[in-house]
Amino acid sequence: MKARISLLSLLILGLVLAPSAHGIKAYAEKSKYTMWVKLDEESLKLDCNLTFEYFNSESEPIGELYFHIYPNAFIEHGGKLVVHGVASSRGALEYSIEGSDRTVLHVVLDREVKPGEVHEILVNFTVYIPEKPDRFGYNRGIFALGNWYPILAVYDDEGWNLDPYYPHGESFYSEVADYEVYLIVPQGVTVAATGSLVEERRLGGSVVQHWKAVDVRDFAMTCSRYYTMLEDTALNGRVRVISYFLPEDEIGGKAALEAAVKAVNAYSSLYGDYPFRELRVAETGGWFGGMEYPQIVFISSRLYDRSDLILEYVVAHEVGHQWWYSAVGNDENDEPWLDEGLTEFSTVMYFEWNYGRDYAEKVFDRMVREDYYRFLDRRGDLPVARPVTFFGDDTQAYYTIVYSKGAFILWYLRHVVGDKLFFDGMREFYRRYRFKVATIEGFKETLEEVFGMSLNWFFEDWVYSSGIPSYSIRGGSLAQMGEITVVQFQIHRAGRQRALIPFVLEASEKVVYSGVANVSSSITVVEVAVNGSFERIVLKLDPQDIVPGRSNPTVVITKGGAKVEYTAVAERDRKLRSPLAVAAASSVLLVLVLRYRRVK
Ligand SMILES: [Zn+2]
Known part of the structure; x- marks a missing residue:
């Protein structure tokens, strides 16, 4: 028209029409x-x-x-x-x-x-x-x-x-x-x-x-x-949090309120204070899990019928967007990873901050890692830094790659640079771009400044590119030098991704050394000195599966003079368990996976 x-x-x-106020106000x-x-x-x-x-x-x-x-x-x-x-x-x-x-x-x-x-x-x-x-x-x-x-x-x-x-x-x-x-x-x-x-x-x-x-x-x-309302406060009374729900959904309404309060406290502590005085959590209709807006999140009615983990997960996710989208803005068309990846990562951090590492690991495994690996096995990999138009109507690819893989690579970065640096970087990013519009490049620059290192390897190979490398240990030796044992091994990489890879050395089932190997080429020689005398060292590469890709070789390195002796023991079996096995292990988490039809 x-x-x-x-x-x-x-x-x-x-x-x-009011008179133009320019120059007056x-x-x-x-x-x-x-x-x-x-x-x-x-x-x-x-x-x-x-x-x-x-x-x-x-x-x-x-x-x-x-x-x-x-x-x-x-x-x-x-x-x-x-x-x-x-x-x-x-x-x-x-x-x-x-x-x-x-x-x-x-x-x-x-x-x-x-x-x-x-x-x-x-x-x-x-x-x-x-x-x-x-x-x-x-x-x-x-x-x-x-x-x-x-x-x-x-x-x-x-x-x-x-x-x-x-x-x-x-x-x-x-x-x-x-x-x-x-x-x-x-x-x-x-x-x-x-x-x-x-x-x-x-x-x-x-x-x-x-x-x-x-x-x-x-x-x-x-x-x-x-609507019925319930109210509480976060940040020691500084933030009002109000939950709105239908009377028949009171259990969910209370659970949503509780999760929102915990989320404001967690993210404020991790990234910097929630920038407003009020936050509302409102039950609405919705085919989705939840939807974020500044100072208010919509949570789908279908999650309110019981106060299980999925409601908590969705509320934690949507409240996370108050930091990544609402405060720090971005172009959600061009770079959806910047708000969704950071928010999905933050959701797992919500569980870690409130319930501890072990619990968060389980949540990460079910909600992030397994979702991504399932996709990887069926459809292969895609890069996270792509616009929404790249994914089109392929919602499975969009949600798995932008959210799950998006969170996975941040989980990875956090673990290889360490919590102190990582969260200093995140706090600086929040401080710098609060109420402004950020880009992935701005995120990279901020982290590089705070970390004091180039992150080309991470952004070029893990954010902008796709592909999962795999690793093998091709050689290993132990050399005794007085009180010190020098352990040397070679990491062979298939695939083009540069990576920092955590590894541990164990003797008699005790960790005697843990470090991070910088694998920037197809063959990387690693040499470390360990206090003590050892006949047999077990080397575990990426034992926690921090590096996306399930490449977690374990080898035994023994003394052999110039002759390298090593024995491949077993790759850590990270293959997906059957739903029945998962059910046996954790029925609650199975319910969570089945009911989690992606939040926004
Ligand atoms: Zn979201």
């Missing part, structure tokens, strides 16, 4: 959305007026704006966003609905906005909400309102980012802004939204709620007249 509207029609539409250097939104419960729609104060943070003048209007991706289910008019203080503006899925609103401004300037426009629109258990939809008396209003697209070195809606994962990419949302809802309706509720007053049979949010990438909300 390409449409011009007259000033008269603007008046009919009821748009009241002191603007924060970001855009601001002020919205009046009326929820019509009966006809499943929102009537909305948006005043958008555009701040030009670019280094060039901007004469047109693009917004995503994602409700149009739900047209088959009755969802859509209808624009009635766009205007500035000088009158109507030309606009059109564009994009292959009609999810782009293109507005031609009446003047060029110079760098550092603000320009105000008004958009009058109606949102039709589909009856659908989704992040945008009405289901079981709950309105899930994610990605529901025109949100400014990002203008970066690629120009305007106008990617279509991606239903399987996220295609959202936005910069932080401030929001003032005045929401008119019928009395008795409970609202959970991004930000804080600062004022509430009655207006006839309705209630006007004023929500305010600062430094957020999006504004999402859920509404229901059936």
Whole structure:
């Protein structure tokens, strides 16, 4: 649609134009959305007026704006966003609905906005909400309102980012802004939204709620007249955490609250404090596990019927996105690994921080490692640093590679550089990019600075490339030198991945040495000096299977002078056990795997 509207029609539409405030108000250097939104419960729609104060943070003048209007991706289910008019203080503006899925609103401004300037426009629109258990939809008396209003697209070195809606994962990419949302809802309706509720007053049979949010990438909300709420605090009372759920799902509602509190505490300790005062966890319909928005996460109703581990896993994952996506932003179309890989890794860290290493190892094995190996066995490997379009409708590949392999390689990096360096790097990344947009390159640079080493081997070979190397020990010797035994062995690598590989040397079933071998070529000679005299050393390469690929050779090295003697003992059997064997080992975790139909 390409449409011009007259000033008269603007008046009919009821748009009241405020005088341009530029030069009067002191603007924060970001855009601001002020919205009046009326929820019509009966006809499943929102009537909305948006005043958008555009701040030009670019280094060039901007004469047109693009917004995503994602409700149009739900047209088959009755969802859509209808624009009635766009205007500035000088009158109507030309606009059109564009994009292959009609999810782009293109507005031609009446003047060029110079760098550092603000320009105000008004958009009058109606949102039709589909009856659908989704992040945008009405289901079981709950309105899930994610990605529901025109949100400014990002203008970066690629120009305007106008990617279509991606239903399987996220295609959202936005910069932080401030929001003032005045929401008119019928009395008795409970609202959970991004930000804080600062004022509430009655207006006839309705209630006007004023929500305010600062430094957020999006504004999402859920509404229901059936919601029950429970509240707790995290970070020693500094963060309010509120859980919203249907009364029949109280067990899940309590479990979700508990997990969210633990998650805020865990990630704040690992990466830096949660950057807001409030966090909401809301039950919604959803074919997925959960969905993240700033200061609010949607958790699918189907996980609330019992308080098992999968609900906890999903809540921990979605809350993890408050660090990776909400605070540290990224282009989820181009580099989904940066938020999903870091978040899936963080989810395992949630279990480690709250329940200890052994438990986290089990969770990692079932949720990450085995998922990836199953895919590897059936379909081979793919690189994690690929855009969502690379995966298309292949959701299995998308979730396994971006999430599971994405978390696995971070787990690997953490173990070879050590916790101190790794988490110093993660904290610095969070500090540096909080409320900004990060890239994989920025992540790499930050870690390299903190680690004091080049990470080309990791990013080039494990992040941007695919392929799994395998290793063998081709030679080994022990040489006695006084009180010291010099152990020498060769690691032969098949495959092109450079890697740091942990290894241990054991004598009489005790670890006498542990180290990390830098395997940067096809044959690497390793020589280490061990205190003591040994006749027989067992060498285990990557005994914990930290390096993705199940290549964990174990050999026995004995004394033999110049003659190398070694005996291959057995490769650690990391082949997948049958579901029955898994069930016998851990019925809880089997349930967890079966029910975990990927979180977002
Ligand atoms: Zn996610």
